[in-house]
Amino acid sequence: xxxxxxxxxxxxxxxxxxxxxxxxxxxxxxxxxxxxxxxxxxxxxxxxxxxxxxxxxxxxxxxxxxxxxxxxxxxxxxxxxxxxxxxxxxxxxxxxxxxxxxxxxxxxxxxxxxxxxxxxxxxxxxxxxxxxxxxxxxxxxxxxxxxxxxxxxxxxxxxxxxxxxxxxxxxxxxxxxxxxxxxxxxxxxxxxxxxxxxxxxxxxxxxxxxxxxxxxxxxxxxxxxxxxxxxxxxxxxxxxxxxxxxxxxxxxxxxxxxxxxxxxxxxxxxxxxxxxxxxxxxxxxxxxxxxxxxxxxxxxxxxxxxxxxxxxxxxxxxxxxxxxxxxxxxxxxxxxxxxxxxxxxxxxxxxxxxxxxxxxxxxxxxxxxxxxxxxxxxxxxxxxxxxxxxxxxxxxxxxxxx
Numbered sequence: 001x002x003x004x005x006x007x008x009x010x011x012x013x014x015x016x017x018x019x020x021x022x023x024x025x026x027x028x029x030x031x032x033x034x035x036x037x038x039x040x041x042x043x044x045x046x047x048x049x050x051x052x053x054x055x056x057x058x059x060x061x062x063x064x065x066x067x068x069x070x071x072x073x074x075x076x077x078x079x080x081x082x083x084x085x086x087x088x089x090x091x092x093x094x095x096x097x098x099x100x101x102x103x104x105x106x107x108x109x110x111x112x113x114x115x116x117x118x119x120x121x122x123x124x125x126x127x128x129x130x131x132x133x134x135x136x137x138x139x140x141x142x143x144x145x146x147x148x149x150x151x152x153x154x155x156x157x158x159x160x161x162x163x164x165x166x167x168x169x170x171x172x173x174x175x176x177x178x179x180x181x182x183x184x185x186x187x188x189x190x191x192x193x194x195x196x197x198x199x200x201x202x203x204x205x206x207x208x209x210x211x212x213x214x215x216x217x218x219x220x221x222x223x224x225x226x227x228x229x230x231x232x233x234x235x236x237x238x239x240x241x242x243x244x245x246x247x248x249x250x251x252x253x254x255x256x257x258x259x260x261x262x263x264x265x266x267x268x269x270x271x272x273x274x275x276x277x278x279x280x281x282x283x284x285x286x287x288x289x290x291x292x293x294x295x296x297x298x299x300x301x302x303x304x305x306x307x308x309x310x311x312x313x314x315x316x317x318x319x320x321x322x323x324x325x326x327x328x329x330x331x332x333x334x335x336x337x338x339x340x341x342x343x344x345x346x347x348x349x350x351x352x353x354x355x356x357x358x359x360x361x362x363x364x365x366x367x368x369x370x371x372x373x374x375x376x377x378x379x380x381x382x383x384x385x386x387x388x389x390x391x392x393x394x395x396x397x398x399x400x401x402x
Contacts, residue, residue, distance in 0.1 A: 117198040119251045120167065120176070122191050126252045128173035131232055133195050136165035136208055136242040161301060165210060166217075166236040167195065171262040171350075171360065171400055176235060181398045183215045184286060188305035190214055196251040204247035210239035214290045214305045218398075220362070223281040223348070227265035231350065238290040238303055262350045262359055262400070269315065271346030271367065275322045279386055281348065282314040286396060312370065312392050319374060319385040329372045343368050343394075359401055366394035 118130035140157035147153050169176050182189060195208040217236035269278040289306035317325070328344075331337045348362040370390040377385040 116200040117202055117251060118167070119196045119198065120169070120173070120193060121196070121252075122175045122179065122193040125175050127175040127193070128169065130195065131168035131170070133165075133167045133197075133208070135163045136210065136239070137163045138242065139163060159301060162239055162242045164216060164236050164238050165195075165208075165213070165242065166234060168232050168234050171231050171233065174400075176233075177398065177400045180215060180218050180233070180235060181400070183218070183288060183305070184308070184396055184398050186308060188214060188288060190303075190305070197247070198251035202251045204249050204251050206247045207245040209243045209245055210237070211241045212303065213237040213239040214303050215288060216290050217285050217287045219285040220283060221264055222283045223264050223267050225265050225267075225279070227263070229264055231262035231264045240301065240303055263353075266351045266353065266355060268349045268351060268355075269346070270349065271364070272344045274324050274328065274344070274346075275317070275320075277318040277320060278315055279318055280316040282316075284311045284313060286310055310393050310396050312390055313364070313367070315389045315391065316375070316386045317389060319387050322387065325372060325387075325389065328369055332369045333372075338368060340366065361399050363397040363399065364393050365396070367391045
């Protein structure tokens with residue numbers, strides 16, 4: 001069979017194109033170093049280590065064109081400080097404190113201590129331990145001069161006063177009880193002494209020394225049957241001067257006196273023929289003014305004892321029948337028979353644990369009735385009601401047995 005000439009021509013052309021096509025395609029494929037490989041599925045072929053270049057995003061007609069990323073802002077220009085206004089004094093910059101060990105906690109930890117014990121000394125005599133101490137700081141008296149041409153006031157300290165010094169003390173502190181007793185009788189005296197601040201093993205860490213002090217207040221706590229706490233008096237004094245001294249040595253332990261401590265719950269109230277079923281006597285304070293003498297050239301103001309001030313008493317009674325109290329109210333308050341003949345004397349008597357033996361007392365003189373009335377009561381309760389009696393007292397005396 002004879003093959004046509006055209007078939008031979010097409011067959012030869014195909015062989016020529018097949019031999020030249022691979023070379024042409026290879027010339028168009030980029031080298032491996034310039035073209036990143038396409039990522040292959042996990043587990044097939046070589047792991048991709050270089051991220052492929054992102055494909056260009058074609059712009060869709062009708063959509064807004066995405067703005068190119070903003071360039072990083074340039075550094076701001078340096079700011080030049082403006083000169084200070086005229087007439088203003090510029091302070092120099094504060095110098096940095098030196099880095100020393102004294103500012104560290106390790107350097108100050110050894111200086112700290114716990115004020116676990118306080119004791120009092122009066123005129124060189126051990127007055128016993130104290131429960132708490134407060135006050136005694138020095139306070140300057142500021143004098144303001146009139147303003148001058150520049151409208152500025154000049155100030156200076158002309159004198160020094162000292163805050164009242166108060167301490168809580170038990171009735172077993174005989175020197176303090178004698179001092180208070182004399183003051184209540186109008187025989188006040190000025191005394192000097194020291195308050196010792198000691199740590200847990202009675203090593204004195206500081207001493208607060210006061211001179212020429214006058215008692216300005218003695219607070220008796222509330223008295224109520226059933227309690228177990230001791231009778232703690234709060235004594236406030238006004239010293240002429242107070243000095244903070246360094247410690248040293250051992251503080252006296254306990255009280256030099258051997259008197260028994262009174263209890264705020266073991267007491268008896270008595271006043272003439274009045275019923276004495278007392279449930280509570282509220283706290284009261286006997287005060288005395290300190291007269292200041294600012295004359296002379298002394299920088300520290302001298303003080304002298306002034307007028308005594310005895311407070312009113314508030315007594316809460318059981319609301320059982322009280323015919324004698326009621327009769328006294330009718331005569332003394334309602335009918336106006338409130339002269340000295342109708343005033344009554346009485347006492348608050350402190351007893352031992354057996355409630356039979358007397359350990360001390362507060363005598364009450366020339367007392368008058370101010371008010372007698374029932375307190376708040378609630379229905380459907382088993383709590384008994386109380387009646388409150390308010391009395392004034394012209395004079396009181398403190399007497400503690402040795």
